[in-house]
Amino acid sequence: MSEKILLIDGHSILNRAFYGLPDLTNAEGRHTGAVYGFLNIMFRILEEEKPEYLTVAFDLSAPTFRHKRYEAYKGTRKPMPEELREQVPLIKEMLSAMGINIMSLEGYEADDLLGTVARRSEAKGMDVTILSGDRDLLQLATDKVLIRLPKTVRGKTTVENYHTAEVLEKYQVTPPQIIELKALMGDSSDNIPGIPGVGEKTATKMIVQFGSIENAHEHLEEVKPNKAKESLREHYDLAQLSKELATINTDSPLEFSYEKAKVENPYTPEAYELCKRLEFKNMLNRFDPATTADSSMELEFFTCNDLSGVEALFEKAAQKDQVGISVLADPDQVYTVGLVLDEKEIYQIPVGGLLTGDYLCGKLKALADSTVLCAMDIKSVLKHVSLDDPKKVFDAGVAAYLLNPLKSSYSHDDIAREYLDGMMLPSKEDLLGKTSLKKAWEEELEWLGNYACYQAFVPCMARKVLLEKLDETGMRKVYDEIELPLVFTLDSMEKWGISVKGEELKSYGEKLKVRIQELEKTIWQEAGEEFNINSPKQLGVILFEKLGLPGGKKTKTGYSTAADILDKLAPDYAIVKDILEYRQLTKLKSTYADGLGNVIGEDGRIHSTFNQTITATGRISSTDPNLQNIPVRMELGRLIRKVFVPEEGFVFLDADYSQIELRVLAHMSGDEKLIQAYREAEDIHRLTASQVFHVPLDEVTSLQRRNAKAVNFGIVYGISSFGLSQDLSITRKEAAAYIEKYFETYPKIKGFLDGLVKDGKEHGYVTTMFGRRRPVPELRSSNFMQRSFGERVAMNSPIQGTAADIIKIAMNHVYERMKKEGLRSRLVLQVHDELLIETKKEEIEEVSRILEEEMKGAADLAVELDVDMHQGDSWYEAK
Structure with a gap:
């Protein structure tokens, strides 16, 4: 062979x-x-x-x-x-x-x-x-x-x-004749000019018939069509130049060594380190662990597993200005603790014998009285160590997130590489692979202890440089006063959770099932046959072939039935409207009616996880389950809130900021007309409609108000005339006119938004009112679509981010006030601009006052922050 x-x-x-x-x-x-x-x-x-x-x-x-x-x-x-x-x-x-x-x-x-x-x-x-x-x-x-x-x-x-x-x-030609084709038809990507008026079909016929450009030129009168004949006659010299350009030189004076070209194992330690630096995490599993030992292994770890040694270690740690800590644990069991005093004293303390999880967590709590505890993720530590003072902890993950909110994760190896002079450390996957913490502990794998050490080492060593970077970027205050206190607020919310009526959840699921079955039969009747509604391929055939609906976009796998395509058809076709409702309800059933039942804890409550290092704008997200994304546009979607109920003796108080992003826009732009409208407590959408459409305020129609509302909120999100035309089902020209009139009505807003884009291009980032940065690398892209996306991000991130900062400040203050005043009420949920408080009935008046004061006082804006507040015996009633 x-x-x-x-x-x-x-x-x-x-x-x-x-x-x-x-x-x-x-x-x-x-x-x-x-x-x-x-x-x-x-x-x-x-x-x-x-x-x-x-x-x-x-x-x-x-x-x-x-x-x-x-x-x-x-x-x-x-x-x-x-x-x-x-x-x-x-x-x-x-x-x-x-x-x-x-x-x-x-x-x-x-x-x-x-x-x-x-x-x-x-x-x-x-x-x-x-x-x-x-x-x-x-x-x-x-x-x-x-x-x-x-x-x-x-x-x-x-x-x-x-x-x-x-x-x-x-x-239809031989490989060498590809040169002839290229010479005739040209290739702009390779800078081969070709000759005018000759495309691929004509060029192919010519070469199939004559074999070469030269032969075609010799038999010029036989060349068809006339256009090609005259072009070859007039531009024969260009065709020859094109042929020369298209011809690959197969005899260049290259010195080539087959020995150097021999294939060896490309998965070298050097390549592994470069893949880590470039964050090609999906490629790391190609490397043999035996070849990936790196500079990190020079670190020396010590194991401390006797009571007297641990006592002495914690006494020594108490003398330090800061220590690094990690707690490797599942919700109900601690396995190993990491403790770092400095770069030379790195300890792992495995749980066992007298060294119980409770004992070690108690020692960590006591340690916080005398020194700063540095961890990768303080919220995970709080699940086992009862701390209450943000000033006594440092969270490396949160600090790294603020400095670069575009990343998907903030692991110890990423932070070491970025902030500790390029130090290359093994990741959790390198150390443990897919082995669980519990299994690693049971099998006494040494890598579990090493992981605990790295998790404690990096935040301890990186604290100084991370804080310096936060100072340099002007985000130290955001870290100290918003994000770090928020860790404790979110931890409290996760621990409390929210009570759910399991039986009502089942009943709600049954209601959905009935409606889904009704819709299924209706859709089949409208289609004239039974088919799998969940199959995009079958659905596409029904809609665009059998029923002949307009707008069908055929791909290799069939017609696209994406939501944006169906949304345009829904107003005119009942079957499409029913399909969209069917999709929403099936998702509602699988994700919430069925899904929530699987995550109800033994205490009858759902304990969602709130993430503060996920979104680039600073918004909080929730997972396991996501309680911030419950569909509320349709009544059946809203009804699921009935299953969320307060504990006996409590009610829900729900407080929601009214139009917070528009108010932030008014303040940040300094537009006097918009500020004045809010100060006079006008219906902002009606007022905008009145001024944009030049009609008296009391003659504004509901359609005009709805269109003005779309423009108001669209401007906040950097909407284009195309986007607005899609939202309002109007022409792009009409949408452009709406936007132009809007900017004439509120002249300072245009200058403000343009200024954000200009600043983003100049600095590479935009900032919120509180100094939070959002990098916008897309603004420097050579790709038009990327740049346009970057411009929208530059316009809306400071507004969205400021609104996110404000709600976080309000959450922190509400949480602290209730704790300080010894109330039994607790903050249990945050959904974008809304806070849900499980309120002791005797404390309703006091909690209402706290919510009003702290939410309105979270920021000093040119327009007052407005709060809508309701109470009820379920989330549905309170909302």
């Missing part, structure tokens, strides 16, 4: 990955998506081809001979987008770290090098595979040279394969 060499067209595959896959950025703000996509394609082809040799070819930045010939004809190549350009040295660094051979040669394009090595290898009797996104390379195909062309559609990559036979079948 012949040896095989795989040749990769570096720039071409990087370019294909850049345009075919979503962009990624790492913690350093570097674009990495093209590199990630390149590696995925390369690994896939390596696994399929299993070659003995591998080389990646790159163009050099200096002009090649073919460049120069082209530039003599017309201009220069289109410049590479900066986001892609910066990834070229990165992929070369990665390939070098993997020990993969790279080839470049001044004066020659990568195509020429690929062609040269392909011909040399073929002459040696080897099988050759060339991986490229450039169809020019099809001219190199033979029975021994395979050209593989990746094709990415909607994030999925397939590969087309071409030997001589496949080229003939697809293009």
Whole structure:
């Protein structure tokens, strides 16, 4: 069996990955998506081809001979987008770290090098595979040279394969004649001009008939159609230049070593560290753990597992200004505690014997009286250690989140790499894989203790630099006064949970089931047949083929039945309206009616998890279950709130900010008209309608008010004329006119929003009223759609983020006031701008006063914050 060499067209595959896959950025703000996509394609082809040799070819930045010939004809190549350009040295660094051979040669394009090595290898009797996104390379195909062309559609990559036979079948010409085709029809992506008026079909017919451009020119009178004949007559010199440009040089003076191109194990320790730095977490499992030992292993850990030793250790820790701690535990059991005094004294304390979880957590609580406890995630510590003073703790995860809210996680290894001079530490996955904490503890795996040590080491060592960064960025106050106290507020909410009537939940599920079955029968009747409504493929056929509804967009898998398409059809077609209701109700049943029943605790309450390091704007989210996303547009959706009830002797008080984001916009923009409207307690949407549509206030119709409301809230979210036209079912021109009139009505708002975009472009981020930063890297993108998205983010993030800051401040103050005044009432839920208090009946008046004072006093705005408050014996009644 012949040896095989795989040749990769570096720039071409990087370019294909850049345009075919979503962009990624790492913690350093570097674009990495093209590199990630390149590696995925390369690994896939390596696994399929299993070659003995591998080389990646790159163009050099200096002009090649073919460049120069082209530039003599017309201009220069289109410049590479900066986001892609910066990834070229990165992929070369990665390939070098993997020990993969790279080839470049001044004066020659990568195509020429690929062609040269392909011909040399073929002459040696080897099988050759060339991986490229450039169809020019099809001219190199033979029975021994395979050209593989990746094709990415909607994030999925397939590969087309071409030997001589496949080229003939697809293009009706031989591989060498691909040059003739290119010369006639041109290729703008490769700067091959071609000749005017000749497309692919005409070029193919010409070459099939005459074999070459020269022969076609010799038989010019036989060329058809006349347009092509005259073009070839007039531009024959251009066709010859194009042929020269399209011809790959297969005899370049490249010095090539097969020895250096031998395939070795690419999963080296150097490549592993680079993958970690670039945050390619999905690739790390490709590496053999035996090869990934890194600098972190130089850290020395100590085990302390006797009572007297632990007592002495905690006494010593109490003398320090700060210590690092970690508590590895499940909800009902502590397994190991990590304790770090400094970079040399790193301890793991496993639970066992007299060293019980309660004992160790008690020692940590006492330690907080004399020193600052630094942890990766203080909220997880609070589940086992009863602390109550935010000034005595440091949360590295929250600090890192503030400094870069665009990341998806804030793990100890990420923070070490970013803030501890690039220190490379093993992640939790590296240490434990998919092994649970409980199993690791039962099997006495040493890596469990190591993980506890790393979890305590990083926050202790990174505290100083993280606080310095918060000071530098002006976010120290946000950390100290909003986010850190919020950890304690959220912990209290999670511990209390919210009571649920299990039987009513079942009854609610039955109501949904009845309505779903009714809708199913109605939809089948409207369709004229039974089909699977949950199948997009079957639904698409029914709607757009059988019923002939307009707007059908056919894809490879069938018609799209996405919500945005069906929403446009719903007003005119009853079946579509019923399908949308059916979808909502089935989701409501599976996610809430059925799903909530599975998460009711032994105490009859649901204990959701509130996340403060997830959203880029600073909003809180909830998971397990998500109680912030219950559909409330339809009555059946709202009814689920009836199953959430207060404890015996309590009622629910629900307080909701009224139009907080519009009020924030009024304050931050300083627009006098909008401020005045709020001060005069006007109906802001009616007033906007009156001024935008030039009608007296008392003559504003409900439709005009609704449209003005859409504009008011749309402006907050940076809506475009296209987006508004979709929302209101009007033309784009009408929507643009609405927006223009709005800005005429409130002139300072336009200047304010434009200023946010300008600041975002200049600084790379925008800020809330309280100084929270939101990076907007999209503003510097060369891609129009990305930049437009960035502009919307720059406009709405300061407004949304300020509103989020205000609700957090209110939550913290309400929680602290109730605790300070010794009330039995408790904050149990936050949903965007709404707070739900489980209120002792005797404390209703006092809690109402606290909510009113603290929510209205959370921020000093030019317009008063308004709070709607209701009470009831269920969340439904209180809302």
